[in-house]
Amino acid sequence: MSVVVRPAAARGRTQIDWLDSRHTFSFGEYHDPAHMGFGALRVINDDRIAPGKGFATHGHRDMEIVTYVLEGALEHKDSLGTGSVIRPGEVQIMSAGTGIQHSEFNHSPVEPVHLLQIWIVPDRRGLPPRYDQRTFDPAELAGKLRRVVSPDGDDGAIVIHQDASMHAARLAPADVVQHALAPGREAWLQVARGAVTANGARLGPGDGAAVTGERTITVRANEAAEILLFDLA
Structure with a gap:
């Protein structure tokens, strides 16, 4: 029986002019063989995005991607025709499946957005892409x-x-x-x-x-x- 802590200070980091991202598990240029995920949980990125900035259109396949906003608002657009804004109290999921293109930008021109993005490996490959978003009281x-x-x-x-x-x-x-x-x-x-x-x-x-x-x-x-x-x- 154990509880093994992964300290925040030990996480990987990507820092550019508009993004400060901390990686609990290996992601992008941050690679640590000891932290490749936990079971089906593959990514937890703690992202802070500058006002009006964000990720231009890019693609994903065969991944369940969950977005949980802590502060601010994140604007999402994808190749399914979805256009939405995610705010605190809302949870978004995008099943990439056979392939999906999307962009994510800070919806505000003046306030930063702080979010957690989580990737979970699906139980099978080649699923139809889909999008869902829910608000919780x-x-x-x-x-x-x-x-x-x-x-x-x-x-x-x-x-x-x-x-x-x-x-x-x-x-x-x-x-x-x-x-x-x-x-x-x-x-x-x-x-x-x-x-x-x-x-x-x-x-x-x-x-x-x-x-x-x-x-x-x-x-x-x-x-x-x-x-x-x-x-x-």
């Missing part, structure tokens, strides 16, 4: 874990093509949340902001933790915090 995330992504779309979650679920929570100081893991499953905890203690391990903003061999994960907020918890086969 702040009350659903306040002081409790809300499933926002799941393989069956239960309870209003966005569907993902993998035996994995993603839960989000916004915690006030001293809030405690718990999540039970079925036998044989593992979890990744990502602290988007704030500080928490998870099964005795202390984590700060940007820290992640691999949770293996545990039946229950107990997370206590040491200060106001926002977390993502991935339940993985």
Whole structure:
């Protein structure tokens, strides 16, 4: 049984004039054989994008891409004809499947945008590309874990093509949340902001933790915090 912390300061980094991106796992020019992902979870990028700037049109294949905005607004356009803006409280998924082209830009000309982009390997290749976006009421995330992504779309979650679920929570100081893991499953905890203690391990903003061999994960907020918890086969 273990909780192994991946410190924020140990992550890879891409920094250019309009982008500051921290990579929990290997991504782009950052390559660390010891951190290639965790189960089906392949990428967690913590991105800050300057006003009016962003990623020009580019392509993806065979990846489930989830976007979770923390501050600001991200504008998305893709080859399916989708045009949308993602804000805090909304979760976006793009199944790249057989191939999709898209662009992502900071929607604001004056304010930065801060987001987490997550890549999860699908359970099969060659799926039809698709896009979905859901809004979750702040009350659903306040002081409790809300499933926002799941393989069956239960309870209003966005569907993902993998035996994995993603839960989000916004915690006030001293809030405690718990999540039970079925036998044989593992979890990744990502602290988007704030500080928490998870099964005795202390984590700060940007820290992640691999949770293996545990039946229950107990997370206590040491200060106001926002977390993502991935339940993985």
